[in-house]
Amino acid sequence: MDIKWLEDFLSLAQTRNFSRSAEDRCVTQSALSRRIQALEAWVGADLVDRSTYPLVLTPAGKMFGSAAGEAMRLLNDARAMLRVEEANEQVLRVSAGHALSLNFFPQWLTSMQAKHGPLRTRILPANVHDSVLALVEGNCDLLLCYHHSALPIELDAQRFEFLHLGDETVMPVSVPTRAGSPAFSLPGAKAEPLPYLAYTPTTYFGRVVQHIQARAGQADCLRNCYESDLAELLKTMALSGHGLAWLPESCIARELAEGKLVRAGGEQWMLRLEIRLFRAIGQRKPVLDELWKYAAACHP
Structure with missing residues (x-):
């Protein structure tokens, strides 16, 4: 059970309107509806009567809403106290993407x-x-x-x-051939598309690669053969020779220096990030x- 489901439900109980609660919660109406359904599945009972407009809570929804409100109050109070304790401890909490955290x-x-x-x-x-x-x-x-x-x-x-x-360059890389050239080099050919180790489309690096492809000025010929959210996993697959991957330079600095990976495309296939x-x-x-x-x- 995700705590966000409770916050969604409490918002819906207050507004009695999926559209308004979706706006308040900064999600789409369909996403909010799925999360309420997931909460109902977790509780094991219908919480919202969808046969009326505006909607009303079922008896189970009213009972659960009271418990959810109290639970959120206790959780928020505990979080506030812990934040004060952490502030006194002088611990710096740093949130970062996985690649930046590691490299x-x-x-x-x-x-x-x-x-x-x-x-x-x-x-x-x-x-x-x-x-x-x-x-x-x-x-x-x-x-x-x-x-x-x-x-x-x-x-x-x-x-x-x-x-x-500082700055970071995202570049396409591949294992080298014996001659030192990339085993998989962009843009590839329609007759034999390059095996592509891809980020899932909803990740930041996934959007980075989409931007690179859109502005490259020529079409690439790729065949998705593996997908992951994490650059480190794509790096492992690339080192094993499974295909071409776009990776941040800090993630592959040692492998580039040792010749285990080589650039697999020109400047048009790269992007510099702050x-x-x-x-x-x-x-x-x-x-x-x-x-x-x-x-x-x-x-x-």
């Missing part, structure tokens, strides 16, 4: 600590949507993410500020303020 953050933190001094951090790997939501809802102190003008991370500039920490660090402007936490001030001096 960029450790080295960046080491460089910060070398001059700033020891820092207590907690890394929270997540997809882009959940990482941004963690910052917006106050569940992390810092958001580390990629940014491109065509694929922006949209945060209110009045509430959040950012630092540009690496940004966000924080909420109004959040006051001494260790966060100190790190931000130091990081801003290092990354003007």
